[in-house]
Amino acid sequence: VVIPSGPRLARALLVSAIRDPDPVIFMEPKFLYRQFREEVPEEEETHPLGEARVAREGGDLTAVAWGAMLPRTLAAAEEMAEEEGVEVEVVDLLTLSPLDSETFTESVRRTGRAAVVHEAQRSWGPGGEVVARIMEDAFWHLEAPIQRITAPDVTVPFFARENAYLPDKDRIRKGFRAALEA
Numbered sequence: 001v002v003i004p005s006g007p008r009l010a011r012a013l014l015v016s017a018i019r020d021p022d023p024v025i026f027m028e029p030k031f032l033y034r035q036f037r038e039e040v041p042e043e044e045e046t047h048p049l050g051e052a053r054v055a056r057e058g059g060d061l062t063a064v065a066w067g068a069m070l071p072r073t074l075a076a077a078e079e080m081a082e083e084e085g086v087e088v089e090v091v092d093l094l095t096l097s098p099l100d101s102e103t104f105t106e107s108v109r110r111t112g113r114a115a116v117v118h119e120a121q122r123s124w125g126p127g128g129e130v131v132a133r134i135m136e137d138a139f140w141h142l143e144a145p146i147q148r149i150t151a152p153d154v155t156v157p158f159f160a161r162e163n164a165y166l167p168d169k170d171r172i173r174k175g176f177r178a179a180l181e182a
Contacts, residue, residue, distance in 0.1 A: 003096060005055075052103040059089065066094065
């Protein structure tokens with residue numbers, strides 16, 4: 001199960017999915033269609049399925065995000081760096097199954113703090129599995145409770161209210177601060 005966070009990665013993951021001999025579910029975050037444009041090179045690129053990437057390096061906190069939440073998480077991390085001097089490492093999962101837990105748990109072992117940002121509801125979302133993996137593999141490295149920055153446990157509203165429903169930069173920054181101040 002793959003979920004890209006931008007046009008260039010969408011193409012690279014789609015090429016990888018087509019070439020993979022196993023079935024692949026390709027989730028397109030429709031929310032990103034309206035958010036930004038990105039140059040996609042003419043030469044064909046691929047990205048290994050099951051491999052996350054570090055989208056932004058940092059040493060104070062690890063933020064794990066994917067799909068539509070990645071651009072907002074990166075924007076919040078940049079603002080935290082500029083305004084507060086906090087360096088947030090952002091891990092883009094890209095693949096939900098198989099889940100590359102080694103990439104984000106290694107980051108958490110280094111930073112000692114974690115936040116998980118996703119657009120799904122708090123209950124029963126993929127973020128719960130990310131938190132479970134961190135607890136299993138990096139518990140003794142944690143200096144604070146893991147923060148989950150999610151949509152509320154309500155029905156997803158239509159377009160007019162979608163921005164109020166999804167975590168925005170302010171909610172993400174608030175979650176980052178909670179992880180840093182605990």
